[in-house]
Every structure is written in C-alpha cells, then in structure tokens.
Amino acid sequence: MTDAIVELFVNTVEGSVINTWVMGSVWIWPLMEILHFIGLSLLFGSLLVIDLRLAGYLRNISIAAIHKLLPLVFIGFGLNFITGSLFLMGDPARYMANIGFWWKMCLVVVALLNALWFKMKISPLMANWSPHADTPPLAKVIGWLSLGSWFGVLLLGRLIPYIGTG
Amino acid sequence: MTNCTLGVVYGLPVTRLRYGVNARIDTEIRKRPIGAKAEQKQTNKFLHSRIVPKREQFRLYVYKIARVSTELIRISFVRYNGNSYQTDALLHNASVQDIRLSKANTNSEESTVFEALETTAIALWVGESLWGYPIMLGLHVVGLAMVVGLFVMRDLRLIGMLDSISFQSLLSLSKLGWMGFLINVISGCFLFSSQATYFVTHTPFLLKITMIFLATVTAGLIQQRIRVGAEEWDSGSGSFGVVRNLAIVSIALWMGAIIAGRLIAYL
Numbered sequence: 001m002t003d004a005i006v007e008l009f010v011n012t013v014e015g016s017v018i019n020t021w022v023m024g025s026v027w028i029w030p031l032m033e034i035l036h037f038i039g040l041s042l043l044f045g046s047l048l049v050i051d052l053r054l055a056g057y058l059r060n061i062s063i064a065a066i067h068k069l070l071p072l073v074f075i076g077f078g079l080n081f082i083t084g085s086l087f088l089m090g091d092p093a094r095y096m097a098n099i100g101f102w103w104k105m106c107l108v109v110v111a112l113l114n115a116l117w118f119k120m121k122i123s124p125l126m127a128n129w130s131p132h133a134d135t136p137p138l139a140k141v142i143g144w145l146s147l148g149s150w151f152g153v154l155l156l157g158r159l160i161p162y163i164g165t166g
Numbered sequence: 167m168t169n170c171t172l173g174v175v176y177g178l179p180v181t182r183l184r185y186g187v188n189a190r191i192d193t194e195i196r197k198r199p200i201g202a203k204a205e206q207k208q209t210n211k212f213l214h215s216r217i218v219p220k221r222e223q224f225r226l227y228v229y230k231i232a233r234v235s236t237e238l239i240r241i242s243f244v245r246y247n248g249n250s251y252q253t254d255a256l257l258h259n260a261s262v263q264d265i266r267l268s269k270a271n272t273n274s275e276e277s278t279v280f281e282a283l284e285t286t287a288i289a290l291w292v293g294e295s296l297w298g299y300p301i302m303l304g305l306h307v308v309g310l311a312m313v314v315g316l317f318v319m320r321d322l323r324l325i326g327m328l329d330s331i332s333f334q335s336l337l338s339l340s341k342l343g344w345m346g347f348l349i350n351v352i353s354g355c356f357l358f359s360s361q362a363t364y365f366v367t368h369t370p371f372l373l374k375i376t377m378i379f380l381a382t383v384t385a386g387l388i389q390q391r392i393r394v395g396a397e398e399w400d401s402g403s404g405s406f407g408v409v410r411n412l413a414i415v416s417i418a419l420w421m422g423a424i425i426a427g428r429l430i431a432y433l
Contacts, residue, residue: 072322
C-alpha cells in the first residue's frame with residue numbers, strides 16, 4: 001500500500017516541470033545546497049540561543065530576545081522548506097527510498113509540534129516572566145526537546161547520502 | 167594483479183557524486199536466496215537495495231574521477247581496504263553498476279607529507295570505515311550551524327537589528343559560536359586527513375580555508391571592540407566606529423566559506 005503511494009508519487013513527480021528544471025542544470029543543485037546550508041545555520045543558530053534560554057541558561061539574554069530571534073528562525077525554516085521541497089521534487093526516488101530522509105522528516109514533525117506546544121503553553125505567559133530569571137519546568141522540557149529534535153534533523157540530513165535504504 | 171568486482175549501491179547522480187561513494191560487494195547479492203516477494207521488490211528500483219544486509223556495505227574510496235559528460239563520469243583510481251586499485255568504470259546517473267578493479271602500481275609516485283597523512287590509521291578509518299566519514303561530516307554540519315548561526319547573529323546585532331539582545335551578552339553568545347568552531351576544527355582535520363593530497367591542491371577548499379581564517383581574524387577584532395564598547399552602546403552612547411563594517415565583512419566571509427565549502431563537492 002505505502003509502496004504503491006510512493007511509486008505513484010515518484011512517477012507523478014518525475015518528468016514534471018519542476019523536476020526537469022531542478023535536474024536541468026548542473027548548477028541548480030549546488031546553488032540550492034548552499035541556500036540550504038545558510039538556512040540551517042540561521043535556523044539552528046538562533047534556536048540554540050532560544051532553546052538554551054528556555055532551558056534556563058544564558059540568563060544574561062533577556063526573555064524578550066526570544067521573540068526577537070524568531071524571525072531568523074522563520075527565515076531559515078522558510079529557506080530550507082523551499083530548497084528542501086525542490087530537492088525532493090528533483091530526485092524523488094532517491095529520497096523516498098532513503099530511511100534517513102524519513103527519519104529526518106519525522107523529527108521535523110516532532111520539532112514543529114513542539115514549536116506549536118511552545119506557542120500555546122509558553123509564549124502567552126512569557127510577558128510575565130522576569131527578563132533574566134530562571135524558567136518554569138515546562139519551558140525547560142520544550143527547550144531541550146526542540147534542541148534535541150533539530151540536532152537530529154541536522155545530523156540525519158547530512159547523513160542522507162550515506163544511510164541508504166536501511 | 168588482483169581483480170575484484172564491486173557494485174555501487176548509492177550511485178548518486180553525477181552532479182552530486184561525492185569523493186567517496188558507498189559500495190557493496192556485488193557477488194554477495196547474487197548469493198542471497200531471493201523469494202517471490204523479494205524478487206518483486208528487487209524489480210522495483212527504489213526498493214532495490216533492501217535485500218542486502220547492512221554489514222556487506224562498505225565505503226569505496228574514490229581517488230580520481232573525471233566527468234565524461236553531464237551524465238557520465240569515469241572513475242580511474244579507487245582505494246579499498248588500504249589498497250589502491252585502478253579501474254576504468256563509467257558511472258551513469260543514479261544506477262547500480264559494476265566496477266572492475268585491478269591493483270594499481272603504487273611505486274610510481276613519490277611520497278609526500280600529505281600522502282603519509284592519508285595512510286595513517288586515523289585517515290584510513292575516516293576514509294574507509296562505514297561510519298568514520300559520515301560521523302565527521304555530521305559533526306561538521308552541527309559545528310557549522312553553531313559558528314555561522316551565532317556569529318551572524320552577533321553581526322546582525324552590531325549592524326542594528328535584534329535590538330532586545332544586549333551588546334554585553336554578545337560575548338557569551340560568541341562563546342557558543344567558538345564551541346562550534348572547535349567542533350569544526352577537529353572534525354575538519356579528520357576529514358582533511360582522509361583526502362589530504364586532494365584537498366591541498368583543490369581551489370574551492372583553499373578558498374574556504376582562506377575565508378575561514380579571515381573570518382576568524384575578523385571575529386577577534388569584533389570581540390575586542392565589543393569588550394571595550396558594549397557597556398556604552400547598551401546605555402545608548404558611544405560610537406560604533408568601524409565595528410559595523412567589520413560585521414558586514416564577517417557575514418560576507420562566512421557566506422563565502424559556506425559557498426566555497428559546498429562547491430568542494432562539485433568542482
């Protein structure tokens with residue numbers, strides 16, 4: 001069943017306009033990889049600060065800075081979502097067969113759900129927090145979960161060419 | 167003359183072929199009994215290599231490759247298990263193909279420091295073990311995200327963005343960046359050791375190292391100015407002087423290092 005869906009996806013995407021465009025030039029792929037790397041640096045770099053502050057570290061960074069840094073996270077994520085989708089459209093069979101890719105996507109979903117959790121349970125309360133004080137236990141959990149999942153995404157992403165089909 | 171046949175498992179499209187490719191011993195595939203279901207899977211190209219147990223995979227260390235056309239490359243020299251092999255394999259886009267290898271004449275080239283480095287036990291572990299190279303690459307990308315992410319954040323703050331981060335806290339943020347830098351110096355040395363002779367003559371690599379060196383010097387200059395001026399800047403007084411220009415140069419250098427670094431795999 002899943003094999004059939006995967007095959008349908010691969011057959012639909014291969015030969016499509018985007019697929020042909022991505023694979024059409026030798027330079028598109030490296031260019032997108034460069035953008036993907038810049039995106040991941042913005043995403044992970046700012047999340048490192050946000051998550052460590054949520055976990056109660058870096059207390060000389062004010063709580064207000066967490067919201068100020070979010071645009072950098074969004075730019076990084078947006079950049080990588082676009083370039084990542086183009087990779088997938090460019091070579092669907094390779095990614096669909098790659099167990100590393102699937103694990104990476106699972107972790108991205110975990111990280112996004114965790115971000116939603118932050119948005120609902122933590123973000124509204126942050127205005128009341130003292131700017132340089134310790135954080136509540138739930139914020140710590142969410143901070144560490146975010147760091148852990150994005151760390152995994154980074155590692156698995158880099159290992160995609162090496163992991164294969166499991 | 168030793169001959170053996172190898173099959174490339176993850177025959178990456180030519181535009182993306184790495185210096186090393188993952189490979190497995192082809193004869194092992196045929197030995198495995200294949201049931202009806204497995205056989206059906208085998209015809210399905212993207213499920214093909216599922217039938218091969220992991221332990222039979224190894225890294226084939228590609229030594230010399232040349233692009234024949236946009237779709238074809240010729241591999242002329244590989245290393246496997248510490249031995250050098252000559253081959254004349256043409257690899258096509260993303261396909262599983264046989265490579266026939268024969269032992270190479272190794273006495274023709276004189277040994278250099280970098281050749282000696284490449285044959286150390288550590289370099290061989292990085293280059294030829296199944297996980298050595300990927301582990302180092304994984305660490306290298308985590309370190310990269312830390313260095314570039316944190317240093318660019320610092321630079322953006324100096325340029326005038328992200329105004330709720332105090333200038334005084336930039337030094338502790340930079341410490342995280344330096345931690346990433348350290349991770350990358352270490353993992354980078356491991357990666358370099360496995361392909362030393364190749365890297366020392368490879369323009370994108372030399373360009374990348376130059377940019378990283380300049381970016382590091384720039385980071386030092388910026389921190390010196392933060393140490394002196396942060397308190398005044400936070401209170402709204404004091405002049406920024408040249409530090410904003412340094413921040414722009416720093417961003418450009420790190421972007422350049424990423425671009426050159428990525429191009430290592432392509433040029």
